[in-house]
Amino acid sequence: MTTEKKRNWKPQTTLVHGGTLRSQFGETSEAIYLTQGYVYESSERAEARFKGEEPGFIYSRYANPTVDMFERRMCALEGAEDARATASGMAAVTAAVLCGLKAGDHIVAARALFGSCRWVVETLAPKYGIDCSIIDGSVIDNWQAAVKPNTKLFFLESPTNPTLEVVDIAAVAEIANSAGARLVVDNVFATPLFQKPLELGAHVVVYSATKHIDGQGRCLGGVILSDKKWIDEHLHDYFRHTGPSLSPFNAWALLKGLETLPLRVRQQTESAARIADVLAEHPAVARVIYPGRPDHPQADIVKKQMSGGSTLICFDLKGDKPAAFALQNALDIIKISNNLGDAKSLITHPATTTHKNLTDEARAELGMGGGTLRLSVGLEDVDDLLNDLDEALTVAG
Numbered sequence: 001m002t003t004e005k006k007r008n009w010k011p012q013t014t015l016v017h018g019g020t021l022r023s024q025f026g027e028t029s030e031a032i033y034l035t036q037g038y039v040y041e042s043s044e045r046a047e048a049r050f051k052g053e054e055p056g057f058i059y060s061r062y063a064n065p066t067v068d069m070f071e072r073r074m075c076a077l078e079g080a081e082d083a084r085a086t087a088s089g090m091a092a093v094t095a096a097v098l099c100g101l102k103a104g105d106h107i108v109a110a111r112a113l114f115g116s117c118r119w120v121v122e123t124l125a126p127k128y129g130i131d132c133s134i135i136d137g138s139v140i141d142n143w144q145a146a147v148k149p150n151t152k153l154f155f156l157e158s159p160t161n162p163t164l165e166v167v168d169i170a171a172v173a174e175i176a177n178s179a180g181a182r183l184v185v186d187n188v189f190a191t192p193l194f195q196k197p198l199e200l201g202a203h204v205v206v207y208s209a210t211k212h213i214d215g216q217g218r219c220l221g222g223v224i225l226s227d228k229k230w231i232d233e234h235l236h237d238y239f240r241h242t243g244p245s246l247s248p249f250n251a252w253a254l255l256k257g258l259e260t261l262p263l264r265v266r267q268q269t270e271s272a273a274r275i276a277d278v279l280a281e282h283p284a285v286a287r288v289i290y291p292g293r294p295d296h297p298q299a300d301i302v303k304k305q306m307s308g309g310s311t312l313i314c315f316d317l318k319g320d321k322p323a324a325f326a327l328q329n330a331l332d333i334i335k336i337s338n339n340l341g342d343a344k345s346l347i348t349h350p351a352t353t354t355h356k357n358l359t360d361e362a363r364a365e366l367g368m369g370g371g372t373l374r375l376s377v378g379l380e381d382v383d384d385l386l387n388d389l390d391e392a393l394t395v396a397g
């Protein structure tokens, strides 16, 4: 809603100061404007505000000063013209996918998606007459082959959940452009620090801010970033009238999360890289997938489009599901949870939790079996995490 002066700040400075709106009290930290509405000095000013002749807030479903600070800070970090913050990552994905489409349109989506994202494109959209083709997005030719005359939207996530497969975003963006489709990228796993989809040619970026942006397991949130024209023409009215708005309190927690995002993500990534290397050498482990290791299946694309590895590791145990369950149950510091990006290290068995709704066949297509585990590395001392894993692997192995 407000616009910010463009500055040449590096990300770490932007994440501390970007988008700050100070009140007349000159508070150091961002204020929480926990208000639903706004009052007007006169009937004339209310009229002018509603006509758009006078800037200012009208109703917190549309915009709110604390939420606005979060949106401005995310825009400055991502290099986006405009943004809308949402109550959850799924509210962001749903709005980004549906706001510009109508019955008769067609979506092409990569099959390796966060479970609820796949439900939105594969199950929800067709109910409203929007067709969807699900493809193996890691094979670039599949995108071109799936294009139809009515294709309006491409959707992908990279790295993917849980197998950390990467998709060549620049190559997909080129096909999207020639097809006249918009490319929406779910950038949660890469974080805004390590991958810049807009610079790679994507048109829209979405985040679940619930993950690394909050980073301390407190609030749900999401954000959609794109060019001003698309937001004005498609998202603006959809957002105002369907109400996926972020709470000002949660916006405040997420703003404070952004201040420490680089410190946390770099530390968690450094620990994850070390843990991935140790796991890869362990006799009970069949396979490790980690963006940043030279044996990652698409190491060349990781190198081309990402400036850092990941806070997440995917690995398979030789002993299948019994070994995976035994390992999880034997862990002490690392907690069993389906969340990720938290200060606390969390481990998930995707086949029985986040991906339980897929058929065995669909899971196998994604490279996920009974022995597959996803580890989100937190901020604990890496030696303690390594000891915890080593003891649990002895039990599981």
Ligand SMILES: *Cc1c(COP(=O)(O)O)cnc(C)c1O
Binding pocket: 088, 089, 090, 091, 093, 114, 116, 117, 157, 161, 186, 188, 189, 207, 208, 209, 210, 211, 220, 221, 222
């Ligand atoms: C968590 C997640 C979402 C959904 O976000 P919520 O905040 O839980 O609604 C979408 N995409 C990816 C990749 C995620 O990890």
